[in-house]
Amino acid sequence: MKVRIHVFLKPGVLDVQGKAVEGALKGLGWSGVANARVGKLIEFDLDGAEDPAAEAKKMCETLLANTVIESYRIEVG
Amino acid sequence: MKVRIHVFLKPGVLDVQGKAVEGALKGLGWSGVANARVGKLIEFDLDGAEDPAAEAKKMCETLLANTVIESYRIEVG
Numbered sequence: 001m002k003v004r005i006h007v008f009l010k011p012g013v014l015d016v017q018g019k020a021v022e023g024a025l026k027g028l029g030w031s032g033v034a035n036a037r038v039g040k041l042i043e044f045d046l047d048g049a050e051d052p053a054a055e056a057k058k059m060c061e062t063l064l065a066n067t068v069i070e071s072y073r074i075e076v077g
Numbered sequence: 078m079k080v081r082i083h084v085f086l087k088p089g090v091l092d093v094q095g096k097a098v099e100g101a102l103k104g105l106g107w108s109g110v111a112n113a114r115v116g117k118l119i120e121f122d123l124d125g126a127e128d129p130a131a132e133a134k135k136m137c138e139t140l141l142a143n144t145v146i147e148s149y150r151i152e153v154g
Contacts, residue, residue: 030126032124038117
């Protein structure tokens with residue numbers, strides 16, 4: 001079972017990497033770029049789990065995301 | 078127009094971050110985890126582009142991905 005986890009900084013938390021990307025793209029002429037955010041994407045295969053989504057949620061809470069400043073989204077399948 | 082770009086190391090390129098995640102998850106008891114990969118996810122709004130997918134491809138080639146070792150996938154909408 002393929003699990004895909006998207007981790008982003010929560011809205012309101014300053015995303016310096018996103019700001020850098022936005023500034024660089026604007027500098028290259030793409031003036032229509034706005035609200036750039038850079039996050040992490042973690043993909044793995046998970047075998048032997050009865051409820052992969054629940055297991056993935058536990059993984060995020062314990063290891064993969066810092067839930068104080070980051071939010072996550074889980075896709076299974 | 079919302080643009081979402083997924084950047085991953087190409088298969089065959091050692092993904093140390095992915096190995097670290099896999100090792101940590103196994104250490105926490107999730108022994109069924111395999112083939113973990115960690116990539117980047119870049120999201121932004123793009124206004125004023127006639128063909129946002131083509132513009133996003135150009136952005137990847139010039140700035141957002143190192144195409145020697147990284148592959149990317151673009152989602153528009």
